[in-house]
Amino acid sequence: xxxxxxxxxxxxxxxxxxxxxxxxxPAAEKLVMTPDLTEFEQRILSLTKQSPKGLSNKxxxxxxxxxxxxxxxAAINNLLAQGLLDLYKQxxxxxxxxxxxxxxPAEMKGADQEEKVVYDIIGTxxxxxxxxxxxxxxSNLTMPQLNKxxxxxxxxxxxxxxxxxxxxxxxxxxxFDLEPDRSxxxxxxxxxxxxxxxxxAVLTQQCLRYLRTKRDTAKxxxxxxxxxxxxxxxxxxxxxxxxFIKNLGISKVELSQSDIESLLNTLTYDDSVxxxxxxxxKMYYSRQPFGRVMGVDSMPCGVCPVFRDCSEDGxxxxxxxxxxxxxIENESYEF
Amino acid sequence: xxxxxxxxxxxxxxxxxxxxSKLIFLLTCQHxxxxxxxxxxxxxxxxxxxxSTFTELAKRKYVIRCDHLVRSGSTEVPEFIPYESGEGFIxxxxxxxxxxxxxxxxxxxxxxxxxxxxxxxxxxxxxxxxTEMRQDLLVEAMYWRVEDSEATMIFKALLQLGLIRxxxxxxxxxxxxxxxxxxxxxxxxxxxxLEDFNEYLDILANESLGLVVKTSEINGGLYIVKVKExxxxxxxxxxxxxxxxRFGAMAARIFRLVRRHGFxxxxxxxxxxxxxxxxxxxxxxxxxxxxxxxxKEIRKSYTISSSVTNKVVSYIFHIDFVTLLRSILExxxxxxxxAKLRLKAEKHKYRRLLVKEDRIDKILFNMTKARCSEEQLxxxxxxxxxxxxxxxxxxxxxxxKLTAAQLHxxxxxxxxxxxxxxxxx
Numbered sequence: 001x002x003x004x005x006x007x008x009x010x011x012x013x014x015x016x017x018x019x020x021x022x023x024x025x026p027a028a029e030k031l032v033m034t035p036d037l038t039e040f041e042q043r044i045l046s047l048t049k050q051s052p053k054g055l056s057n058k059x060x061x062x063x064x065x066x067x068x069x070x071x072x073x074a075a076i077n078n079l080l081a082q083g084l085l086d087l088y089k090q091x092x093x094x095x096x097x098x099x100x101x102x103x104x105p106a107e108m109k110g111a112d113q114e115e116k117v118v119y120d121i122i123g124t125x126x127x128x129x130x131x132x133x134x135x136x137x138x139s140n141l142t143m144p145q146l147n148k149x150x151x152x153x154x155x156x157x158x159x160x161x162x163x164x165x166x167x168x169x170x171x172x173x174x175x176f177d178l179e180p181d182r183s184x185x186x187x188x189x190x191x192x193x194x195x196x197x198x199x200x201a202v203l204t205q206q207c208l209r210y211l212r213t214k215r216d217t218a219k220x221x222x223x224x225x226x227x228x229x230x231x232x233x234x235x236x237x238x239x240x241x242x243x244f245i246k247n248l249g250i251s252k253v254e255l256s257q258s259d260i261e262s263l264l265n266t267l268t269y270d271d272s273v274x275x276x277x278x279x280x281x282k283m284y285y286s287r288q289p290f291g292r293v294m295g296v297d298s299m300p301c302g303v304c305p306v307f308r309d310c311s312e313d314g315x316x317x318x319x320x321x322x323x324x325x326x327x328i329e330n331e332s333y334e335f
Numbered sequence: 336x337x338x339x340x341x342x343x344x345x346x347x348x349x350x351x352x353x354x355x356s357k358l359i360f361l362l363t364c365q366h367x368x369x370x371x372x373x374x375x376x377x378x379x380x381x382x383x384x385x386x387s388t389f390t391e392l393a394k395r396k397y398v399i400r401c402d403h404l405v406r407s408g409s410t411e412v413p414e415f416i417p418y419e420s421g422e423g424f425i426x427x428x429x430x431x432x433x434x435x436x437x438x439x440x441x442x443x444x445x446x447x448x449x450x451x452x453x454x455x456x457x458x459x460x461x462x463x464x465x466t467e468m469r470q471d472l473l474v475e476a477m478y479w480r481v482e483d484s485e486a487t488m489i490f491k492a493l494l495q496l497g498l499i500r501x502x503x504x505x506x507x508x509x510x511x512x513x514x515x516x517x518x519x520x521x522x523x524x525x526x527x528x529l530e531d532f533n534e535y536l537d538i539l540a541n542e543s544l545g546l547v548v549k550t551s552e553i554n555g556g557l558y559i560v561k562v563k564e565x566x567x568x569x570x571x572x573x574x575x576x577x578x579x580x581r582f583g584a585m586a587a588r589i590f591r592l593v594r595r596h597g598f599x600x601x602x603x604x605x606x607x608x609x610x611x612x613x614x615x616x617x618x619x620x621x622x623x624x625x626x627x628x629x630x631k632e633i634r635k636s637y638t639i640s641s642s643v644t645n646k647v648v649s650y651i652f653h654i655d656f657v658t659l660l661r662s663i664l665e666x667x668x669x670x671x672x673x674a675k676l677r678l679k680a681e682k683h684k685y686r687r688l689l690v691k692e693d694r695i696d697k698i699l700f701n702m703t704k705a706r707c708s709e710e711q712l713x714x715x716x717x718x719x720x721x722x723x724x725x726x727x728x729x730x731x732x733x734x735x736k737l738t739a740a741q742l743h744x745x746x747x748x749x750x751x752x753x754x755x756x757x758x759x760x
Contacts, residue, residue: 189609194611195610195611195612197610197611197614200609200610204609219482226531226534227483227485227486227531227534227535227538228531228534228537228538231538262609263609265607266588266607266608266609269588269591269592269595269607269608270584270587270588270591271572271575271591274543275543276541276543287480287481287482288479288480288482289479289480289572289575289576290476290477290479290480290544290568290569290572291472291473291475291476291479291480291568291569291572291573292476292479292572292576293472293475293476293569293572293573293576293746293747293750294743294746295573295576295577295667295743295744295746295747295750296577296663296666296667296670296743296744296747297576297577297580297581298739298740298743299670299674299740299743299744301666301669301670301673301674301744302577302580302581302666302667302670302744302747303577303580303581307666307669310669310673312676317676318672318673318674318676318677318680319676319677319680321673321677324673324677327736328732328733328736328737329729
């Protein structure tokens, strides 16, 4: 324990730094246990404890005027290197704060300052990850340095790279134990960065089949229950549809309700399904589009890929058109 | 209204403008197929039938008097002046005896018929047919939507009652429930049971498109139909069906997404449409190439530092619906022309067989009238061989298909033109 105004001529070794919590003082502060602190270094630590908003050089100088600038700098550097203090800048002034135990992994204990800085930057990005360019901006390290540090951290299994489905060439870094966010992995419908189109199509078909079956059943009972009740019978809530898909067992991955909702949204975009609101419940029901008029698309010219090249006297003309011939003979026109 | 009404209208269309006496004469001759009746009462019966059919058509305003000629003086050019509102549908009297006499004389011609109604010419009242066709289009669309004939009948009654004053109104006049019930009884000849009337009305009013709206609680509720919005929806649906037939269901989904969201980026489209970027990109390219979707470039710049400014080009997609419709309109006209050319070519290719069949049919008809034996008729029928009959069946099928295709293309034209009329009014 340091006393105020004591000179730092002899280096006193301590076995432990005693926390305030053991003497009945305010709890919460838990310092990292480390040996070999000088008296002056201990004094600095206790001063930072008293100044939770940050301790400036002026206060240290004022408190220990006999300590030279060099000795002060050496003590502070030692404390920073040991991870006991954090350095901040407020305007033009440097401030020192006590560093709490962030629960850093054991592997980071022996790591150098730069690795710790990079690790902290990656940690703040959470499960969304951070791009290398952004790490470089925040850490102010050069590219070769940063590459070396990232490689070292990856080797120690402290961080990992994840590719984003949105940009397959973009790699983001995140802490090793974190589960990547859905915006990176794409969610249940992505497998190794690839969109599973067929899987989605099958699920969508099954949802539609379920709703159509409900509609057909409700139609048969309309005369018994009335049209409005039949309309509600024909519809299903998101939960019911999710339950149905789950019971089908066609999906190996667990599909959340928001996944099923996105499938149902595609069916509304296909104009096959509509939404009915009953109180606060949203229900889905199958229906036909409004106004499917038999139009020009019922003949080959309406959908012909070479329509613009067709003319009365040209090589492509209505009299000898093969699509027309096929259509007249077979009722189909495949191009 | 029956087959007689169809025959009356068909004859009137073929003759353009004709007075009633001549029309009845033509219809009666057609009825007896060149073999006049033996006694006047037969002729009177047929004439009376067609006259009452025509009167009913005039009452329902399907036929109308042509503008009448007004001569103001010997030197001045006479003018054609339309009839006042009610007068154009007044059916004049005809002389049944004169017409029957002309029918019974084998060598009578239509120009020989002369009556006091010589100067009263009649024509098809096209605006009424257009109104009916527009309403039928909406009623059919609503039937497919709600899949319920009772609800569709209510919708039809709302349209018919609400568009009496102005067939191009953007919304119908408000109709109360008692009025609706009376109209439905008339429409369905009192067969419709009004038990679940309120529920069907609620189904229509709660439809997601919001075409039937309850405007007030007076008299149990006043309901309107948003006619312009309904036609907009039918037109969108027609274009979406065209996209789906031409490019596939995924393309139709993309088209609907772009239409809903106005201006949208590719990534967002792929995300909402739940398709892979590769597939979505190729479909978008096809739609852009065919001018169904328009690609717009947006240049954005962002400053990294005082000396470095990066420019980013992003692309958004949108639909210029009016331009797209005009292009489909042009294509539909061209499609009709193509169908006509092909029809002409098919008929020309098999003209010999068609003429032969026509000749054989006339011979058979005359022989049947002359009460020839079945063996004689079979002998004539055998003049057309089995392979020739098969070819003729194919030709008839192609003719009917090409004719139907023209009607479908015409329907597209009708819908698009109606859309433009509503947009401009």
